[in-house]
Amino acid sequence: MNISTQNQSFIYHFGEMGSRWGFNRTVGQMYALLVITEAPVCANDLASGLNISRGNVSMSIKELQSWQLIQMSHIPGDRKEYYSSIGSIWDMANTVFKERRKREIDPTLSLLRASLLEKPTDAGDEYSQTKMQEIHDLLEMVTEWAAELQRLNPEQLSRLMKLGAGVSKMLSVKDQLFPNKKNSESN
Amino acid sequence: MNISTQNQSFIYHFGEMGSRWGFNRTVGQMYALLVITEAPVCANDLASGLNISRGNVSMSIKELQSWQLIQMSHIPGDRKEYYSSIGSIWDMANTVFKERRKREIDPTLSLLRASLLEKPTDAGDEYSQTKMQEIHDLLEMVTEWAAELQRLNPEQLSRLMKLGAGVSKMLSVKDQLFPNKKNSESN
DNA sequence: TTAAACTTTCAGAAACTTCTGAAAGTTCGT
DNA sequence: ACGAACTTTCAGAAGTTTCTGAAAGTTTAA
Incomplete structure (x- = not known):
């Protein structure tokens, strides 16, 4: 297995970024x-291509599978297991996000x-609970939104993103169309 | 400095999550x-509150400052430096994202x-370049979109997120209002 | 100046993560 | 059943990150 210089640098880069993306060097390189x-x-x-031990490959494959x-695929007349990445780049991004x-x-x-279910016992606890509540609400909102976006198909998602600054205009259009909806909550 | 059991578990949890969020245990706990x-x-x-060395505190403060x-603040008549978290939870999320x-x-x-500026030298390079191009385009789009969203104020952002599933309806409304816009790009 | 009250630095220790390679396990054709 | 061709496991080696604490640095007040 020999790899062009150009591809080498891409592979090594992914290895280095790996740890920042939530997996280790080998897993990044292999992927x-x-x-x-x-x-x-x-x-x-x-x-051989990545200069790592056979054992390491086996463990990293498991990680990528998880x-x-x-x-995995097979070639007729060959007992080895062959691996390839699954799905489109969008699918990959989706999977990694999820x-x-x-x-x-x-x-x-x-x-x-x-x-937040526990009763605060003193003034300090009361303050900390309000902060925890804020963090909770934020995380929950972001989580739900992310789930919502993941339900869109790539084409819709891409259109939404390309809307860019348009999103704020969209909000005001919405106000004009449905001025009755509550949207002046003071967060 | 004594810390209630409830707050302890929050702090330890943040410590453990720290590494997944891009900083280490101590930094997470301190924050x-x-x-x-x-x-x-x-x-x-x-x-004393977190049972860590004074040196570690000093280094972690630097990290949080970066x-x-x-x-940082001071109390009149006291030479020590006092620390507190900055800004709202939204600001924090923004900072971490950025x-x-x-x-x-x-x-x-x-x-x-x-x-992508390099010329592919063989068929394999050609395939890998198309993949790199796809990843590039995806990352660029996401980056730009994130920057766009960060430009909205928390109130707008929160409204946009609460729109939830409404966002896809929004896109079709847009199509009806402006059917001339190109939106049938084959991705 | 001096010294007390603080903060920062950094070498090496401790803790944690990753990797290797030999051994054990599995599958398949004969 | 056997053994060849493969994959997986896991103990300990290697590598990396984090933490400690003593020493050096800084600031302030008298």
Whole structure:
């Protein structure tokens, strides 16, 4: 398995970014390699191409599978397992978002919910509960919104994003169309 | 400095989540403590309250300052420096988003831009470049959109988010109002 | 000046994460 | 049943990050 210099730098970059994106170097490199390689790649080629041990490849494959980012396939007459990245770039972004929400936001939300059920015992607790409530509400709103956006198809999403500054105009159009709706909540 | 059990669990949780959010345990705990404590807290109290060394407090304060999340103040007749969290929860979320974008997306975008300027040398490179282009376009769109959203004030943002599913209806309303606009790009 | 009251720095210790490679496990054709 | 071709596991090595605490630095007041 030999990899062009251009692709090398992409792969190494993904490895380095990996830790910032929530997975480790090897997982990042492997995924990068699979994304930019059209044909499925076997475990041995991953190991030799990235200069890592066969064991590491096996563990990283498991990780990528748990993120639902890769797919396994076979070549007739060959017992090796071949791997390739799954779905479009949009799907990948979706998967990564969903996964990160699960790891980064959901646990905090449930902790906050539990905390907010307890009665504050002193003045300090009262202040801290109002802050926790604010964080809770913010996280909940963002979570729900993200779920909403993920329900749109890529075409709609892309249109919404390209609207750019238009979103604020859209809000005022909405006001003109439905001026009855409550929208002067003081947050 | 003594901390109620309820607040303890919030603080420890933030410590644990810290690494997933892009900072370390101590930074997470210190920030949590400062958010839920109304009165400014001095470095010694942070150290004793969280059971960490004075040196660690000093380094973590620097980190929080670089994220622009905390503020320093003084009490007349006292030479110690007192710290408190800055701004509303919205401001905090904004700051964290911006900072993460800077660390997690911007470097990848510039690498991709550089890569895409190079001429592909073989068929494999050609495929990988189309993939890189897709990732580039996606990241760029998301980045621009995020910047757009950050320009809205909290009230507008909150309204937009509460629109929820309404957002797709909005798009069709827009189509009816301005059917001339190009929106059938095949992505 | 001096010294007390504070903050910062940084070398090395502790804790944590990742990686290797040999051994164990699985699957399949004969 | 056997063994060849593969994959997985996991103990401990290597690498990385975080933390401590003693020493150095800074500020202020007398």
